[in-house]
Amino acid sequence: METKFYEKDKLLVLKITEEIDDHNVKKIRGKADYEIERYMPKKVILDFDSVTFMDSAGIGLIIGRYKFAKIIGAKLEVANLSKNVQRIFEMSGILKLVPIWDVSQLDILSN
Amino acid sequence: MKEDFDNEMKLEFISKSSNEAFARAALAAFAAQLDPTIEELSDIKTAVSEAVTNCIIHGYENKQGIVKIMARLKEDEIIIEISDKGKGIENIDMAKEPLYTTKPNLERSGMGFTIMESFMDTMEIESIVGLGTKITMSKKIKPKNQEEEDNEFQMITKQ
């Protein structure tokens, strides 16, 4: 996972670089919660651009991070979903709680 | 006597979560003989991952056991059986319901069977409490037209 924090906007971007399954999700979950707690952002973006595989473990991951972000008063959004990832999220209804972030906003951010 | 299928493979491994990636990669390599699209291959990998994960976390509840996979190719179809000799499922109809999970505390979402059903053409569950569970899934690989093949080629060369 790669972490980027935009101080001015209090925006934390967590780019997941692992395949998301039951085996890897424990590690991803731990790292994500650690970074969220460390930066105390207003918004957390989970970036799926480098995710080459995801199964239902990804739904649990999102629901868990949504709850954790809520505790510290942050919003959660997701970005760069592949067709397959989007289909799995749509099936679960989770996108009603966690919107898809407009990637074009990245250009206007500064460190 | 001639078998009524074109190819067959069997795979057995212990119920370690690190074998989930191994199992779906092995099945994808076997299914590749039917010349599937990237999307069809990804559907098969996801469904296999769901079934294997279920054997490990629900069937054996992370204790050691053996997960077995048998796959066959028959004309344009792949048939996959994934089984464990674990605790079994008490109520199969309930288990198939979207969002039904017996392990919500582990951040499970209860979408595994729903995903298997929608990513494959057929999905059947056989289970006996105390003896184990067997999932049988099948998927037909559609014949490709030239345009799709061209698109696929472009996708691969772009990566």
Ligand SMILES: Nc1ncnc2c1ncn2[C@@H]1O[C@H](COP(=O)(O)OP(=O)(O)OP(=O)(O)O)[C@@H](O)[C@H]1O
């Ligand atoms: N191989 C199995 N052995 C015993 N019980 C099983 C097995 N597979 C599934 N189950 C039962 O069926 C329920 C539903 O399975 P399903 O895969 O749909 O959801 P899940 O595994 O709980 O969550 P998710 O797959 O979304 O992470 C499980 O919670 C479990 O109780």
Ligand SMILES: [Mg+2]
């Ligand atoms: Mg499951």
